[in-house]
Amino acid sequence: MAKITFYGGVGTVTGSKYLLEHNGKKILVDCGLFQGLKDLRERNWQDPAFLPHEIDAVIITHAHIDHTGWLPRLVKLGFNGRVTTSRATADLLKILLPDSGRLQEEEADYRNRHALTSHTPALPLYDERDAKAALELMSPVPNDGQPREICPGIKASFLVAGHIMGASLVLVEMENARDDGSSIRFLFSGDLGHYDQPIVKDPAPPPDCDYLMCESTYGDRLHGDVDSETQMARIINDAAKRGGPILIPAFAVGRTQEVLYMIRELEEQKRIPVLPVVVDSPMAAQATQVYGKWHEEHDREYASILAQKRHPLRTASMSTASSREESKQLNEMRGPRIIISASGMMTGGRVLHHAIRIVPDENATVVFVGFQAAGTTGRRIQDGEREVKIMKNWVPVRCHVEKVEGFSAHADWKAVLRWLSSLRQAPKTVFTTHGEPEAAAAMAGHIRERFGWNVMVPGYEDSVELT
Ligand SMILES: [Zn+2]
Secondary structure, three states: OEEEEEEEOOOOOOOOEEEEEEOOEEEEEOOOOOOOOHHHHHHHHOOOOOOHHHOOEEEOOOOOHHHHOOHHHHHHOOOOOEEEEEHHHHHHHHHHHHHHHHHHHHHHHHHHHOOOOOOOOOOOOOOHHHHHHHHOOEEEEOOEOOOEEEEOOEEEEEEEOOOOOOOEEEEEEEEOOOOOOOEEEEEEOOOOOOOOOOOEOOOOOOOOOOEEEEEOOEOOOOOOOOOHHHHHHHHHHHHHHHOOEEEEEOOOOOHHHHHHHHHHHHHHOOOOOOOOEEEEOHHHHHHHHHHHHOHHHEOHHHHHHHHOOOOOOOOOOEEEOOOHHHHHHHHHOOOOEEEEEOOOOOOOOOHHHHHHHHOOOOOOEEEEOOOOOOOOHHHHHHOOOOEEEEOOEEEEOOOEEEEOOOOOOOOEHHHHHHHHOOOOOOOOEEEEEOOOHHHHHHHHHHHHHHHOOOEEOOOOOOEEEEO
C-alpha cells in the first residue's frame, strides 16, 4: 500500500514537503522552508519524522525558498541522494540556496550579538557550505513532459507550470510490487501560474493520474481585472513630471524580471518616457541571465522578441549595479530615474540604502509590486506610517507611496478549474494543498461542485494510505 504524508505546504503556503512511500521506496517532493509566523518558523528546527538518509530521491517543483529552502538542512541531516528538478530551477537554486545559507548565518549572528538566544551560541539552521553541498546533488532535466527514471522503480515527468522560470508540475510514477509493469501515479501541480502571464508559458495540461496534489493559494479569491500596466504607466508619468526618483523594492528572482519586462513594453508603446533604470541587486542580475537562457520556458511573445535580437528584460536606458561602489554612486544621480532593488519587503539588502534617501523626499515615489508581510518596513510604509526605522535611523515618510496590483504569479481558483478541466479521467482523490485553511477548503468546494470528484483537505503531518 502506498502512503503520502504532508510535512508542509498544508494549512499554510510555506514549508512544502510531501513524502511518498511505496514498494519500499521513499520520495520527498519539495523541501521548503516554513516562513512567516514564529510557530511556523519553529517547525524548521524540528527533526523530521523520517530519517533523511532513508529518502531515495528528492524532486523539486520550483526554485522559491518555500519549496526548496529546507533542502540544505535535509542534506546536513544526512540525505545524500539525487535531487531532480528542471534545468532553469537548478540554475536559479545556484543563486538562491547559498544566499539562503548566508541569511541563516546572519540571523544566528544577530541573535548571538543581541543575546536573543536561549542556546549559546545560536547556530544557523544551515550555512552557505551546506547549501553548496545540496547543489552538488542536483540532477537537472528538461521541462518537457518526458518520463525519466529518478531512481530504480520510479519515474518522474516535468512539465511547465507557468509560475516562474523553471516551475514544473510533476508526475511521479512509482512501480507496484507485483512485477506487471503497473504503477501508481501522483501528480503535483506545484505552484500554478495564471494564464497569459508574461515571460513564461501557460501551465501545461495535467497528465492523467491516480492522486493529485493541487495548490490552492487563491482558492477563495479571484484576481479580477487589474490593469497593472495602466497603473504603472500613471505612476511613472506622475513621478517623471515631478522630476523625482522612483524606488521599486522587488524580489530579485521573478518579480524584478516581470517589472523590467513591463517597463520595456510601456517604453516601446510610448506610454512612458524613457528614464534611466538601474537594477541594484547582484542576485537580480544573475537571475536575469538565467531568464534569458532556457528557451523551453519562454512564451511566444518572449521568444519573438528574442528572435528579433532584442532583449525582453532590457529597457532602453538600463544599467545594473554589481559592486557596492557602483551601488553607492547611484546616490549621486539626479532627476527622474527608476531604481529596482531587493529585498522586496525592505527587510534588508541594498534597497535600504536607497530608501534612507528616497523615503523622506517629497518628490520621490516608492512603488510596491509584491505582498508586504506584517511587521516589515515595506508594510509600515504601505500602511501610511509617518515615520519608519531604516538601518537604525528614524526616517520621516514624505515620498509618494504607490502599489501596483496584479503581479501575482499564482492561478486564481477559476484558472485552477480551467487547468483541471483538461484531465480526461477523474483522479481517485484530489488533495488541496498550498493554501491557508480557508483557501484550501474553498478550493476543495469548487472542485467538488464543478467535477464531483473526491477531494480531501489534508492537515499538517497527516498520513493517508492509498490503494
Ligand atoms: Zn512559488
